[in-house]
Amino acid sequence: MQVSKSIVVLLVSAPLVLGIGVALADRDGDEHEGYWSRWFGSPVAPVETRESALYQEECGSCHFPYQPGFLPSASWIGIMNRLDDHFGDNAQMDEASQRSILAYLTANAADAMNREIPNKVMWSLRYTPKPERVTETAFFRHEHDGIAAYIQRHPNPDISFSNCDTCHTRAMQGFYDERDIRVPGVGRWDD
Amino acid sequence: MKSHSEIKVWDPLVRIFHWTLVSAFIVAWLTEDELMSVHAYAGYLIAGLLAVRLIWGLIGTRHARFSDFVKPPTVVIAYLKDLVRLKAKRTLGHNPAGGAMIMALIVMLTLTVVSGLLAYGAEGMGPLVEFYRHQASYGSEFFEEVHEFCAHVTLILVFVHLGGVALGSLLHRENLVRSMFTGRKAG
Amino acid sequence: MKKEILLLGLCLCLPMLGHADSVTDRLAAYETEGARNFDAQSGALAWARKVRVEQGVAQRSCQDCHGEQLTQPGKHIKTGRSIDPMAPSVNPKRLADARKIEKWFKRNCEWTWGRACTAQEKGDILRFLQQQ
Numbered sequence: 001m002q003v004s005k006s007i008v009v010l011l012v013s014a015p016l017v018l019g020i021g022v023a024l025a026d027r028d029g030d031e032h033e034g035y036w037s038r039w040f041g042s043p044v045a046p047v048e049t050r051e052s053a054l055y056q057e058e059c060g061s062c063h064f065p066y067q068p069g070f071l072p073s074a075s076w077i078g079i080m081n082r083l084d085d086h087f088g089d090n091a092q093m094d095e096a097s098q099r100s101i102l103a104y105l106t107a108n109a110a111d112a113m114n115r116e117i118p119n120k121v122m123w124s125l126r127y128t129p130k131p132e133r134v135t136e137t138a139f140f141r142h143e144h145d146g147i148a149a150y151i152q153r154h155p156n157p158d159i160s161f162s163n164c165d166t167c168h169t170r171a172m173q174g175f176y177d178e179r180d181i182r183v184p185g186v187g188r189w190d191d
Numbered sequence: 192m193k194s195h196s197e198i199k200v201w202d203p204l205v206r207i208f209h210w211t212l213v214s215a216f217i218v219a220w221l222t223e224d225e226l227m228s229v230h231a232y233a234g235y236l237i238a239g240l241l242a243v244r245l246i247w248g249l250i251g252t253r254h255a256r257f258s259d260f261v262k263p264p265t266v267v268i269a270y271l272k273d274l275v276r277l278k279a280k281r282t283l284g285h286n287p288a289g290g291a292m293i294m295a296l297i298v299m300l301t302l303t304v305v306s307g308l309l310a311y312g313a314e315g316m317g318p319l320v321e322f323y324r325h326q327a328s329y330g331s332e333f334f335e336e337v338h339e340f341c342a343h344v345t346l347i348l349v350f351v352h353l354g355g356v357a358l359g360s361l362l363h364r365e366n367l368v369r370s371m372f373t374g375r376k377a378g
Numbered sequence: 379m380k381k382e383i384l385l386l387g388l389c390l391c392l393p394m395l396g397h398a399d400s401v402t403d404r405l406a407a408y409e410t411e412g413a414r415n416f417d418a419q420s421g422a423l424a425w426a427r428k429v430r431v432e433q434g435v436a437q438r439s440c441q442d443c444h445g446e447q448l449t450q451p452g453k454h455i456k457t458g459r460s461i462d463p464m465a466p467s468v469n470p471k472r473l474a475d476a477r478k479i480e481k482w483f484k485r486n487c488e489w490t491w492g493r494a495c496t497a498q499e500k501g502d503i504l505r506f507l508q509q510q
Contacts, residue, residue, distance in 0.1 A: 006204035090488040123315020138329035162457035
């Protein structure tokens with residue numbers, strides 16, 4: 001009978017599609033985030049959490065407090081060990097703060113998170129194995145190919161990769177999609 | 192307003208496939224770049240749906256089979272000419288123009304899905320990652336652009352499809368949308 | 379109910395005491411290191427002083443980042459990030475926390491002058507900033 005044939009095919013294929021989906025999703029999770037945050041959370045954990053308040057304060061005065069998910073823990077360790085020469089600046093702090101921040105960074109680094117951006121950062125390590133800074137990863141460069149070329153042709157001191165939130169209006173909340181971008185002097189950016 | 196002589200035209204698989212595809216496409220459209228995990232899974236669902244529909248188009252019920260509604264271009268063009276003159280003949284299954292639209296949608300959706308998988312794989316995500324193990328650089332601008340282009344073309348097709356359904360419904364005084372829910376048409 | 383509100387009000391005033399306290403606390407610490415007679419005028423001069431930290435690099439001063447009008451926001455000279463106004467008169471958080479005072483002295487003296495500030499310099503600068 002034709003109707004029952006189609007129902008059988010449906011009953012077989014629907015659970016198959018759903019089951020494959022769940023199986024693929026059920027990778028080694030980490031303690032820090034729930035199952036749903038990977039689907040509906042921001043692609044990189046927001047900076048504004050209780051634990052990150054110290055990081056924001058100590059590391060967000062001179063530049064945007066980059067979410068830890070943008071670099072692997074090895075890179076963060078390197079940075080925290082060289083605060084006296086932090087890319088030409090002095091970023092030293094008291095030992096307790098330093099230890100606390102390092103713990104926060106490594107717990108939420110790209111190799112500790114299972115979200116879209118950290119996963120892409122980890123993949124991009126094939127091409128940039130030991131990134132010293134967020135802007136050095138192949139992932140970051142790929143995403144900013146277009147705007148980097150634009151800035152070369154139209155230098156603008158207001159646009160700086162040190163301050164993600166100049167263009168990424170929801171950077172502090174951990175959202176970096178194109179819809180929220182407003183480039184000074186240009187407006188929306190769609191490439 | 193159920194007439195006594197209503198005929199079963201669309202089997203449950205065709206109907207569920209159709210509306211699931213509609214939902215998945217909408218979800219994919221809305222979540223692109225924002226909720227990429229959801230976007231990708233909507234895409235995988237569309238891939239699965241297409242695979243099921245292709246098989247069903249070969250072995251399914253009468254009006255579900257491609258042989259029922261896929262006609263040569265001359266027939267499609269003749270039908271379109273009749274449609275413009277509001278003289279097109281009513282068919283029980285998909286009419287020739289509808290059939291052509293279905294094939295076009297299947298092709299564009301497939302291209303969208305494949306380019307999406309390839310773009311995703313180039314960033315270390317999704318099932319095609321292993322093919323990119325030896326790629327020289329991160330990401331693929333090319334496949335991202337192709338994916339975006341194909342998605343936009345698909346959307347245009349969807350609008351044309353909606354227009355066609357509206358026109359067909361008006362012309363033959365039947366509710367084609369309702370038929371795709373109930374599966375029945377007037378005899 | 380009135381008693382509780384009064385008590386709550388008093389407690390909320392406490393942070394204001396801390397404000398004057400932090401600077402006083404720091405000045406006392408500097409005096410134990412041998413500095414004295416802290417003076418806003420000297421602090422102002424120190425604030426504006428330009429220092430060449432290394433060859434081939436432009437001279438630096440506190441004003442480069444904090445701006446010349448301390449009641450206005452400054453701008454980090456390298457990253458361009460906005461810096462909240464330095465003047466306690468418009469920004470009550472400034473000079474309110476002794477730990478932060480020392481932290482920023484440590485970082486910024488190193489970077490701006492290439493060395494740690496002396497206790498005298500720190501005291502003078504605090505006196506100067508208090509007046510802004």
